[in-house]
Amino acid sequence: MNFYSELEKIIKTQNPHDKFVRFYSFYDKYQNNECIFEQNFEPEFFEEPSYEGVCKIVPPQVVPKRTNLTTKDGQINLLHAIAHIEYSAIDLALDAAYRFINLPKEYYDDWLEVAEDEIRHFKMLESLLERLGAKYGDIEVHNSLFEASQKTQTLIERMAVVPRYLEANGLDATPLILKKIDNLQKDEILDELVKSLNVILEEEVSHVQKGDRWFEYACKQNKEDKSVYFEIIDKYYPQGFDRARHINKDARLEAGFSCSELKNIAHKNVC
Known part of the structure; x- marks a missing residue:
């Protein structure tokens, strides 16, 4: 089986369960060493995300708000929003393995492992949606994560933006969601969501850690200092670190961020 060609087919597969x-x-x-790595493969630039045929895509500001989590509609909106992040992350992990050729095998090991994790995360959330009588594709979604992959066509920029910025932001956001749910009345779906979010949070630390490892690798390949991270983020997200923010210090440190980086992100000493 040709490695990159088969990944291209998987990424393009629109139906989620056919993709899985x-x-x-x-x-x-792959794990049985039955894949051939095509040496001169040229990856395709994807114009549209694979979920285009499953979800209605709208601007981020039009996506339904996740406000009242004590209602069925509020829970569906939240679950769908998180499921869409996880589904987008599947294609992002697959694309990381597909787009950047002739790298060490450990690189492909890492991102295929991440893809497998993201599929499992998506399935956990999808099962909760189904218990509420909903499914993935019922709610409008935005394209922000897919657009991030379109913008970052070099390894150093992809590793900076996707795992070390977007996914690391999730390490900060998930505890806030958990705290919000904890303040609500007990509910079977929310209890299950809390369990799922705790699994996702724990495993996504390792995803950011993998991104950190390969960002550092790309910096060495490009003869760049790791501080180029802030230049890259400013290029694509000019206000990304403008304001002081709550950060998940312990998770970010475990994932490879330095104290000096966290000071720049949080706008204060945190360690």
Whole structure:
């Protein structure tokens, strides 16, 4: 099986569960060393996300708000929003393995492992949606994560923006969601969501850690200091670090951020 060509087919697969079946078959072959890495492969630039045929895509400000989590509609909106992040993350992990060729095998090991994690996360959330009588694709979604992958076509920029910025922001945001849920009346769906979010938070620390490892690798390849991270983020998210923010210090430190980086992000000494 050709590694990059098969990944391209998986990424383009629109139906989520067809995508997962195809991925698991591919991943089994990869783990059994049955894949051939095409040396001169040229990755395609994707114009549209794979979920285009499943979800209605709207601007971020039009996506339904996740406000009243004590109502069925509020819970569906929240679950769908998080499920969409996880689904987008599946394609982002697959694209990281597909787009950047001729790297050490450990690089592909890492991002295929991340893809498998993200599929499992998506399935946990999808099962909760189904218990509420909903499914992925019922709610409008935005394209922000897909657009981030379109913008970052070099390894150093992809590793800076996706795992070390976008996914690291999730390390900060998830505890706030958990705190909000904890203040609500007990509810079976919310209790299950809390369990899922705790699994996601724990495992996504390792995803950011992988991004940190390969960002550092790319910095060495490009003869850049790791501080170039802030230049890259400012290029694509000019106000990304303008304001002081709550950060998940322990998770970010575990994921590879330095205290000096956290000071620049939080606008204060945090360690």
